[in-house]
Amino acid sequence: MALFQSNNPVLKQSVFDKVAQTSGETMTIRGTVNKMAFLLVMLMAAAIFSYGEFLKGNSTVVPLVFGGAIGGFILALVIIFKKEWSPYLTPAYAIAEGLFLGAISAMFNAKYQGIVIQAVGLTFGTFIAMLVLYRAGVIRATERFKSIVMTATLGIGVFYLITLVLRLFHIDIPFINGGGIIGIGFSLVVVCIAALNLILDFDMIEQGAAQGAPKYFEWYGSFGLLVTLVWLYLEILRLLSKLNKR
Template sequence: MALFQSNNPVLKESTFEQATLVQDGNAMTIRGTVNKMIFLLLMVMAAAVYSWGIFDKGEKITPYLAGGAIAGFILALVIIFKKEWAPYLAPAYALCEGLFLGGISALYSSLYEGIVLQAVGLTFGTFIALLVLYRARVIRATARFKAVVFTATAGIAIFYLIAWVLRFFNINIPFLHEGSTVGIIFSLVVVAIAALNLVLDFDMIENGAAQGAPKYFEWFASFALLITLVWLYLEILRLLAKLNRR
């Protein structure tokens, strides 16, 4: 079952080991996963437009930012541990993420004109480019590839956790937010690692469908892929903000 390994903490080997594989019409398919991913993205965009509209009206956006982030985090944890609930909770998660992304995007847009459109374009452009390269087998999720990306992803996660803890002691790591050369290089590396996680997610979804994972895994896989896309978008947004500060 090593073929199900992924750097996305949601799409990992144990995810499929805990599921009962099926070989009938009720099995997971790539087409079904794509359709559900599109549906979740539409929900994200709808909620994002709504929260952006709240910001444009001059109303406080903080409740939408905090509420969306907290509710989304809770829903994500529930879905991870109760994968069979994904068909019911993944849409709710998408709405929460949309509220958060709409608010944070509106804040960035108020500071740097056009930055959100650029970030969205780069995110989907990266997604499509990597999908094409993966389907053409130009990029392959080999064991070494997985090991490198996993190590880098884990390192970034630990670094962000340390930075978050240090903020409670009023200690900030400058290059995380400043547009210095080091800060830009760091963001470029993080964006690259986030993008490479997409390749592993494509590989996991393809193999999951081939092995006959349960139908509800279409929702679960779409939810997990959405997490990676959100991370990629936020990192690209941060990188563009740093470039605009120079």
């Protein structure tokens, strides 16, 4: 079970340790892929709806942003602690995140025309590139690789938390959040770390199927991958906005 390690909080080793080699129908890679495709359709449909609400100038946009973000966060926590509920809650999570991403994307696109199409293209391009590199064995999820990515991701999480606390006191970090060289460099690093998370997620899903995780882990695995994709998209969107400022 040492293979079941990931910096993604959704796909931890202990999660699979408790359920691997169960009786009955088990997780498959194809089943996970199908469910991931379904979740992406749900997310995109919700995103298109909230994007359209912004274009219409409806006052529901702000509630969609906060409602989607908070609702998605709560659903994610419930799914993490109640994994067996993932077949029922993961579609709801995809919809909540879609509402949030659609409204946020519309706001960014209103300021920087065309940025959303670029961000979507780069996100899926990165996903495909990471999948090809993983399947070809160019990048392997070794223990050292996992430890490095885990440490880097934890550091980014701590930094974002500190930044959020400082903003509550109206203190900003302009050289990181701005469009300068340091700010762009920081965003590039974060995008790279988010992309490397995909390698760990691919490995985790593959190992889950190989070790005989229960069928509902197809939903749980696709949920974990969706979490990483949402993070990657937001970071790419942020990077592109910084580049447009220059």
